[in-house]
Every structure is written in C-alpha cells, then in structure tokens.
Amino acid sequence: MKHFLLFFYTFALFSGFIGIAIVFLLFAQRMKKLAFIYGIFVIGFLILLLSILSQYYCYVILSLQESYEDILRNTLFSFLSKMMFLVGCGMVMKWLFERKVIRKIGFVILFLATEGIFFGTVAWILRAQFPSVLPLVDQWIGGPLLVLTVGITLGCIAFAQQPNTHQEIRKLIRILTILTLLFLPFFLIDALWEVFQLKWKILPRYTNFSPLYFILWNSMSMAFLLKMVIQQNIYFHSLIANIPTSFDNIPLTTREREIVKCLVQGDDNPTIAKKLFLSEHTIRNYISSLYTKTSTSNRVQLVETLRSWLEKQAS
Secondary structure (H helix, E strand, O other): OHHHHHHHHHHHHHOHHHHHHHHHHHHHOOOHHHHHHHHHHHHHHHHHHHHHHHHHHHHHHOOOOOOHHHHHHHHHHHHHHHHHHHHHHHHHHHHOOOOHHHHHHHHHHHHHHHHHHHHHHHHHHOOOOOOOHHHHHHHHHHHHHHHHHHHHHHHHHHHOOOOOOOHHHHHHHHHHHHHHHHHHHHHHHHHOHHHHHHHOOOOOOOOOOHHHHHHHHHHHHHHHHHHHHHHHHHHHHHHOOOOOOEEOOEEOOHHHHHHHHHHHOOOOHHHHHHHHOOOHHHHHHHHHHHHHHHOOOOHHHHHHHHHHHHHHHHO
16 A cells, blocks of 8 residues: 555656646647646645655655654645645736736735745744744644635636636636535645544545645646647648738738638637637737738728738739
C-alpha cells in the first residue's frame, strides 16, 4: 500500500507536465489571460505535491524522524500553495468578469495573497526566534482565507455571467467547477488530517486526495482543449482558404482573415464569437482594427468594402 501511494504521488507530480502543456496550448490559442491563470494554479499544485511527495518518501518509505525544521519547511510549502491558489482565484474574478463588484473582490484577494506571501516569507526567515508563528499563520489565516475565497469564486462562476470568456471555455470552467464541488468533502478530509489520520486512524499517515484531483483536473482540461483545437483548426482552414493575406497592400492577420470571411457571410458578433471561440469583446476590437485598415466608419461600409475587394480579387 505504501509503495502504491508513492507511485501515485509521483505520477500526480509528473502530471504537472500536462498542466504546463495546457498553459502553452492556451498561449498558442491567443488565450493569454487564461494561460496565466491556469499556470498559477499549476504552480500552486506543484508546490503542494512536492511537499506531499517529499514527506511521504522521507517519513513513510525511509522511516526518517521528522524534525521541527522539517515541519516548518513543509508548513511553508503548504502556506505558499494556498497563497498561489488565492492568486489564481483573484485573477479569475478580476479577468473573467465585467461586474465591478466582482473585479474589486478579485483585487482585494490578490492584495491579501501578496501580503500573505510576504508575511509567510518573513515568518520563515524569523523561524528561529518565533518558531510557532508560521504554523499559526498557515492554520488560522491561510486555511480559512482559502476556503472563503474558493467559495466566493465558485459562487461567481455559478451565478454571474462571464462576458470576457468564450462559451466553449465557459463549458470547461463549469466542468472543472463541478469536479471541484465533488472533491470538496475530500479536501475537508485533507485539511482535517490530524483527526482522520492521527486520532481516528481511518486513513494511513500522509494520505492526500489533492493529487487525484490534480490528475483529473489536468486530464479533463487537456481532453477538452485538444478537442476544441482540432475542431478549430479544421474549421479555420476552410474558413480562410479563399481570403487573401492583404487588403490593398495592407496585411491582414490570420484572425482578421477569419473575421473578414464571417463578416461577408453576414454573421453578427455573437455568431462570429461562437465560430472563432472568442469573446464578443475581442470580436469588437478586431472589427475596430478593420475599420482603421479599410478607412470605414461603420459595419455596413466595412462589409460593402470587403465584398467589393473580394470580388475584385476573384476577377
């Protein structure tokens, strides 16, 4: 059993490469904010998993004695992972929502996470003089703050609109939200390890359910994003096949060519956003850029100019 858990925790740690691949995939799809948010959560999980794996290997597999310095170091890892999760939640609320109240809450959470990282670092530096400060900060500040923040974030995702996020990505966010809700009881067991592992001895020492969540979280995200990217590439190749790369010697980007094709087909902004896996806000920005490049001032002029340009190219 103990070697199985060692293999499991190691596998969970290496599944972080899937998370890193997802970050690069999101960057490649021009979803920079989502890539940054996902990367923050991946870093938080990797810090946590490194702590879990090192503790299990040292104190279960090798049967070493845990010193107080080891306890403080593992507490620091735990606290830093909590702060990274706070940063990720704060960015979700600040970047994925337009309501000012939610964005302000996100800013407050980011501020608290920054202060938490600062005080955690100071507590670690001064651990010789004040050895009990870091465990108290982790238990009574980091833990409750993380629970409160995750609850607020899940509530915003469930009940508030996310106009800055495309509907396909919103589906993925809903899937991950459901996964998180299903794992909440297991996260509670992880947090109350002293009761379940030491007092009641229901679970083996250093048992943790977070690695399983991390594996499922990354695997589901990768499967969803790969499916979306394949669908995008097949559709986009046919979409821009007949669209030239320049307009009267003014170069067009690949994304602008996609939007040009949608505009001349008569699609409105919501339809274009759905086809291109973008938010309507992003579509409006691209259309404004096309206004500038074509010297037009409204949508009717732009579409007429583009159609006449394409007819000229075809003749």
